[in-house]
Structures are given as C-alpha cells and as structure tokens.
Amino acid sequence: MSTDPRDSEPAGGEPLVPVTAQTEAELARAAAHSAHNYDPLPVVLESAQGVWARGIDGVDYLDLLAGYSALNFGHAHPRLVEVARSQLGRLALTSRAFQHSLFADFCEAVSGLCGKEAVLPMNTGAEAVETALKLARRWGYDVKGVPPDQAEIITCAGNFHGRTIAIVGFSTDPDAHDGFGPYPPGFRTVEYGDAAAMAAAVTPNTVAVLVEPIQGEAGVLVPPDGYLRAVRELCDEHSMLMLADEIQSGLGRTGETFACDHEDVVPDVYILGKALGGGLVPVSAVVADWPVLRVIGPGQHGSTFGGNPLACAVAVEVVRMLGTGEYQRRSRELGAHLHTLLGALPSDRVTAVRGRGLWAGVQLAAGQPPARVICERLLARRILAKDAHEGTIRLAPPLVVERDEITWAVAQLTDALS
Ligand SMILES: *Cc1c(COP(=O)(O)O)cnc(C)c1O
Numbered sequence: 001m002s003t004d005p006r007d008s009e010p011a012g013g014e015p016l017v018p019v020t021a022q023t024e025a026e027l028a029r030a031a032a033h034s035a036h037n038y039d040p041l042p043v044v045l046e047s048a049q050g051v052w053a054r055g056i057d058g059v060d061y062l063d064l065l066a067g068y069s070a071l072n073f074g075h076a077h078p079r080l081v082e083v084a085r086s087q088l089g090r091l092a093l094t095s096r097a098f099q100h101s102l103f104a105d106f107c108e109a110v111s112g113l114c115g116k117e118a119v120l121p122m123n124t125g126a127e128a129v130e131t132a133l134k135l136a137r138r139w140g141y142d143v144k145g146v147p148p149d150q151a152e153i154i155t156c157a158g159n160f161h162g163r164t165i166a167i168v169g170f171s172t173d174p175d176a177h178d179g180f181g182p183y184p185p186g187f188r189t190v191e192y193g194d195a196a197a198m199a200a201a202v203t204p205n206t207v208a209v210l211v212e213p214i215q216g217e218a219g220v221l222v223p224p225d226g227y228l229r230a231v232r233e234l235c236d237e238h239s240m241l242m243l244a245d246e247i248q249s250g251l252g253r254t255g256e257t258f259a260c261d262h263e264d265v266v267p268d269v270y271i272l273g274k275a276l277g278g279g280l281v282p283v284s285a286v287v288a289d290w291p292v293l294r295v296i297g298p299g300q301h302g303s304t305f306g307g308n309p310l311a312c313a314v315a316v317e318v319v320r321m322l323g324t325g326e327y328q329r330r331s332r333e334l335g336a337h338l339h340t341l342l343g344a345l346p347s348d349r350v351t352a353v354r355g356r357g358l359w360a361g362v363q364l365a366a367g368q369p370p371a372r373v374i375c376e377r378l379l380a381r382r383i384l385a386k387d388a389h390e391g392t393i394r395l396a397p398p399l400v401v402e403r404d405e406i407t408w409a410v411a412q413l414t415d416a417l418s
Contacts, residue, residue: 106121129210
C-alpha cells in the first residue's frame with residue numbers, strides 16, 4: 001500500500017463502508033464449517049502491511065486491535081518477514097530431541113531481555129501459563145517443601161490466562177468457565193488490585209501468585225498504584241513465586257518493556273507470548289532464574305514445536321528491535337497522545353478511559369449501545385477494534401502507528417459514539 005488509504009476519503013464526511021455481499025457470503029461459508037467459538041465482526045481480511053489491513057471488499061482498515069497485542073510491530077514488519085523467510089528455507093523444525101543453531105541465541109536474547117538467567121520455550125500463551133503453574137508447583141515441592149499434592153496458587157478475579165482446563169478452572173468469566181469441569185484443584189481466587197485480600201488467602205502451602213500487571217481481557221484494568229509492589233513484597237515475605245503474565249502487557253505495549261517496570265517490580269517468573277512471535281509465528285516463553293527453572297528436568301515438560309528454529313529466529317529479531325527502546329518510546333509518546341484525545345470524549349458517552357501507553361479501555365456510559373455495536377460502527381468507519389466485555393472498547397494499535405492515524409481514529413470513534 002503505497003499511498004495513505006485515508007487520502008481518498010477525509011475524516012468527518014466519509015461515506016460509511018457497507019458490508020458487501022461477497023463478505024457476507026465468505027462469513028456464511030466459514031460459519032458453515034467452523035466451530036462457533038468466535039463471533040467475528042463482518043469483515044474478511046486478505047492482506048495487511050503495518051497498521052492497515054485490506055478486506056476482500058478492497059477497503060483498507062486501520063487495525064486498532066493488533067491481534068490482541070500479537071502485532072505490536074505491525075503486520076508484515078519487513079525485518080521480521082525477512083528473518084522468517086530466510087529461516088524458513090534453511091531449517092524450520094528439529095524438535096528438542098536435537099539442538100539447533102538458533103536455540104542458544106534465542107535463550108540468551110529472551111532471558112537477557114528479562115534480566116533473568118534462563119528460558120523455557122513454548123508456543124502459545126496458554127501453554128506458557130500452564131508451564132509456569134507446573135514450574136511453581138514443582139518448585140513448591142522441591143524447594144519450599146510443601147507436602148505432596150498440597151500446593152496452592154493464588155489467582156485474581158477477572159483474570160484471563162488462556163483456555164486450557166486448568167486455566168478456565170480459575171476463570172471468573174462464566175462464558176470461559178462454566179460447563180467444562182471438573183477442574184484441577186489448588187487455586188484460590190481473590191479480588192484483583194487488592195493486596196490485603198491476597199495476603200489473607202496465603203497459607204503455608206501457597207507456592208505462587210499468578211497476576212496480570214494490567215488485566216487486558218477484563219477491560220484494560222490498571223491496578224491501584226503500589227499494587228504490584230505489594231504483591232512482590234508479599235511473595236518475598238511468604239516465600240512464594242510472583243508469576244507475571246506479561247503475554248499481552250509486555251514487549252512495549254505499555255510504554256516500557258514490561259508492565260511490571262512501571263512499579264520497578266521484578267517478578268520471579270515472566271510469562272511471555274503474543275508479540276514475542278512478531279505477529280508471524282506462535283512463540284511463548286517462561287523466563288526465570290536458575291533456582292526456579294532448574295526444578296524441571298529432562299522428560300518432565302516439553303513441546304514438539306516449542307523453541308523451533310523459525311520461532312527462535314523471529315523472537316531473536318523481536319528482542320533486537322525492543323533493544324533500541326524505540327518501540328517503548330513510541331508507545332509512551334503516542335500513548336500520551338491517544339489518552340489525551342480519549343480523555344476529551346464526552347462524559348455522557350464515556351465514563352472512563354483506562355490503560356497505559358498505546359493501550360486503552362474505553363468504558364461506555366450506561367445507556368450507550370453495547371461496545372460490540374460501537375465496534376460495528378467503527379468497522380463502517382474503516383477501523384478494526386474489539387469489545388472487551390460488554391461496556392468496554394479495547395484499543396491497542398500496533399506500536400508503529402503514526403500520530404495522525406491516532407488522531408483520525410479518535411475522530412472516527414467520536415463520530416461512532418454520537
Ligand atoms: C492472550 C493471553 C493469553 C493466552 O494466550 P494464547 O496464545 O491465546 O493461548 C494468556 N494471558 C494473557 C494475559 C493473554 O492476553
């Protein structure tokens with residue numbers, strides 16, 4: 001896409017984009033043969049570059065979801081595509097039965113980014129969370145001395161950590177949780193943002209707390225100042241591991257490399273995913289120091305695809321890109337612009353705007369249409385955005401977004417709200 005797609009149709013008096021018959025037909029065809037575990041907005045994308053994605057209707061849409069932060073560097077970032085392309089033709093999969101030539105680079109890069117000693121690579125976010133839970137339990141038995149099968153892990157209400165049985169077992173979202181039991185025991189859920197509630201749930205068998213530094217799916221909820229620090233202190237006091245799920249909040253999204261950085265907090269375990277794969281491949285990782293990670297030995301955990309050469313090549317490049325601080329700075333500066341504009345939305349339509357950096361949850365006032373309807377209106381204004389729970393619109397553009405694109409997008413949102 002050589003020219004800025006917005007040039008043809010200035011903001012303000014733009015004609016609304018209709019859903020074409022071809023788009024309707026494609027959606028119906030997909031719905032006829034796919035599980036209905038998603039309810040996609042009526043658009044069918046066929047190509048994308050940077051922050052713009054093109055539909056089969058030939059329309060360019062500004063992507064303000066960025067694959068739930070998997071696309072922090074935008075679609076098809078040239079550096080990442082180049083690295084992936086060249087690795088693809090050289091060596092893509094070995095399994096961990098054999099070492100490959102990019103594995104050490106990956107482990108050095110990702111552990112270095114986190115200031116930790118070692119990495120356990122997986123593929124999806126949910127797998128990395130599961131890995132962290134297993135790691136914490138094993139550490140609890142081997143290091144902390146918790147009696148066999150008695151380990152407890154504290155989780156937070158409103159959490160989103162993925163879709164496996166163990167993870168949905170401690171979800172407080174009825175859609176995610178209900179009807180999939182029985183669930184593994186050993187989890188206690190407390191209010192998010194309430195360190196006293198967490199402290200009250202600690203027992204001698206508590207081995208870890210699992211926390212999102214900002215709760216994304218819950219509506220971009222930023223905890224009260226000092227919360228992460230209090231969680232850190234609680235973990236130190238009771239010899240528990242702090243497991244930070246930075247899958248969505250990490251890797252530049254909030255204006256720092258990690259959302260924990262905003263409180264100068266270093267968790268025992270970083271859980272990474274999404275943007276670590278550069279928007280090209282699924283790559284996730286659990287990152288910790290040796291006293292924790294060494295409790296997992298050969299045969300005790302693994303993944304056929306985890307740490308594969310293609311994944312490693314892309315992730316190494318992702319870490320290099322983050323190493324300059326440019327993306328974190330963009331998120332900080334452009335995020336300030338985004339939040340200034342969002343803060344000026346009429347208070348009878350929007351009651352709160354939460355978030356940090358290029359990440360915002362726009363809370364709709366009572367009496368407003370559901371967030372889903374606003375997202376459909378945004379789609380007609382050539383913007384891809386997603387509701388997070390009924391009343392919140394989540395905005396998380398790729399960190400390569402330009403200032404005037406943000407300005408344009410908020411103008412469209414203002415229009416969609418009226
Ligand atoms: C997306 C997400 C996950 C799950 O990642 P998948 O790759 O979808 O399994 C876990 N935790 C958080 C905070 C997430 O945003």
